[in-house]
Amino acid sequence: MTCQYAHLGGAYVLGSLAASERAAYERHLPDCAECSRVVREFAGLPGLMGRVPLEALELPGEPEPVPETLLPAVVSEVRRSQRRRRSALAAILVAAAAIVVVGVTGVVVTSLDDGVRPPAAGPTTSQTTAPAERMDSIGAGSVTGWISLTERPWGTRLDLTCTYLGDGYAGGWTSYAMVVRSVDGRVEQVGTWRAEPGRQVHVTLATALAPEDIESVVVRTDEGVSVLRLAE
Amino acid sequence: MTDNPATVMKELHEDHSAALWAFCLHLTANDRSRAEDVAQETLLRAWRNSAVLTESRGSVRSWLFTVARNIVIDEWRTRRAQREFATAEPPDVAPVGDQSDELLLSWVVADALTTLSADHRAVLVECYYRGRSVAEAARRLDVPEGTVKSRTHYALRALRLALEERGVVS
Numbered sequence: 001m002t003c004q005y006a007h008l009g010g011a012y013v014l015g016s017l018a019a020s021e022r023a024a025y026e027r028h029l030p031d032c033a034e035c036s037r038v039v040r041e042f043a044g045l046p047g048l049m050g051r052v053p054l055e056a057l058e059l060p061g062e063p064e065p066v067p068e069t070l071l072p073a074v075v076s077e078v079r080r081s082q083r084r085r086r087s088a089l090a091a092i093l094v095a096a097a098a099i100v101v102v103g104v105t106g107v108v109v110t111s112l113d114d115g116v117r118p119p120a121a122g123p124t125t126s127q128t129t130a131p132a133e134r135m136d137s138i139g140a141g142s143v144t145g146w147i148s149l150t151e152r153p154w155g156t157r158l159d160l161t162c163t164y165l166g167d168g169y170a171g172g173w174t175s176y177a178m179v180v181r182s183v184d185g186r187v188e189q190v191g192t193w194r195a196e197p198g199r200q201v202h203v204t205l206a207t208a209l210a211p212e213d214i215e216s217v218v219v220r221t222d223e224g225v226s227v228l229r230l231a232e
Numbered sequence: 233m234t235d236n237p238a239t240v241m242k243e244l245h246e247d248h249s250a251a252l253w254a255f256c257l258h259l260t261a262n263d264r265s266r267a268e269d270v271a272q273e274t275l276l277r278a279w280r281n282s283a284v285l286t287e288s289r290g291s292v293r294s295w296l297f298t299v300a301r302n303i304v305i306d307e308w309r310t311r312r313a314q315r316e317f318a319t320a321e322p323p324d325v326a327p328v329g330d331q332s333d334e335l336l337l338s339w340v341v342a343d344a345l346t347t348l349s350a351d352h353r354a355v356l357v358e359c360y361y362r363g364r365s366v367a368e369a370a371r372r373l374d375v376p377e378g379t380v381k382s383r384t385h386y387a388l389r390a391l392r393l394a395l396e397e398r399g400v401v402s
Contacts, residue, residue: 067268
């Protein structure tokens with residue numbers, strides 16, 4: 001059932017109702033939940049409108065045209081930063097290739113026999129890595145991991161040692177991806193790998209971001225479920 | 233939203249550059265070259281922060297205004313800090329500090345008001361800004377009083393929605 005005062009809320013809060021109608025509306029309000037709700041919703045609006053001068057509404061005039069140089073400038077900057085990103089990716093591929101040469105695969109799988117502890121050092125490379133930090137297990141907590149973020153001239157080397165403990169799951173390989181988020185909100189997938197339950201896996205990944213520009217590192221399954229997280 | 237970065241930027245520009253440009257001009261007191269720097273930097277930050285772009289249009293707009301304002305404030309603070317070692321020059325930019333939240337809010341409200349239809353804006357101008365009664369507004373707009381009442385109702389509802397979208401009211 002529509003209330004006979006249904007559309008008076010607007011004119012009421014703007015103070016435009018004639019005195020007699022305003023009085024009638026105010027008598028009606030306590031008995032009508034719907035009109036009361038409308039008044040509550042509109043009550044703050046006159047104050048907000050008061051911040052905008054009438055001239056701003058009345059004289060929209062010819063708006064100052066957007067400079068024609070704006071779009072070309074931002075588009076070329078966007079293209080430049082894409083190129084930078086691509087050359088950073090090329091550098092990562094070169095770095096990855098080097099790791100393959102040195103460490104045969106770059107991924108070292110060892111049997112899980114002595115529980116999970118921080119890896120002493122990265123595999124078969126002469127560079128020392130930063131101390132490993134324990135990542136937070138997310139969800140069921142069936143994955144544990146340690147990561148070290150080592151600053152390199154080209155960005156950050158990420159050494160991850162993780163173990164998928166496996167539960168009721170009928171074995172099999174699971175694919176993982178590591179996703180790095182920068183402090184200014186960019187999200188970058190830095191690598192993918194597969195692992196078997198019960199095995200400890202060490203992977204070395206890379207990003208062009210400096211360690212201080214990394215806000216968080218997340219390990220996800222290929223289904224997009226986050227399993228490990230490190231927040232700076 | 234397409235993945236091509238240049239296309240994303242073109243869409244951003246198409247949807248928001250007019251409003252952003254007007255705001256940047258206002259922020260920089262019509263200094264065109266500074267305004268263009270601020271608008272550029274704002275669009276680039278939005279583009280880099282792609283999560284923002286998946287929000288609804290109104291909140292993208294508010295976000296852009298906020299970023300533009302912060303860029304101007306940061307510049308102003310830097311200049312002030314540099315000046316503290318120099319002579320006591322009078323400031324050559326508007327003191328945006330404490331009043332800037334107010335400025336931002338009024339700009340967002342103005343932007344929300346521009347989304348209303350001409351009929352809705354007209355009824356708000358008469359009833360609110362000119363303080364006219366329903367009867368007077370009806371005469372001036374040449375519509376029945378009942379129409380003035382329902383239009384103010386729907387105009388405020390549309391305004392509230394636009395403000396909600398911009399994160400001003402909830």
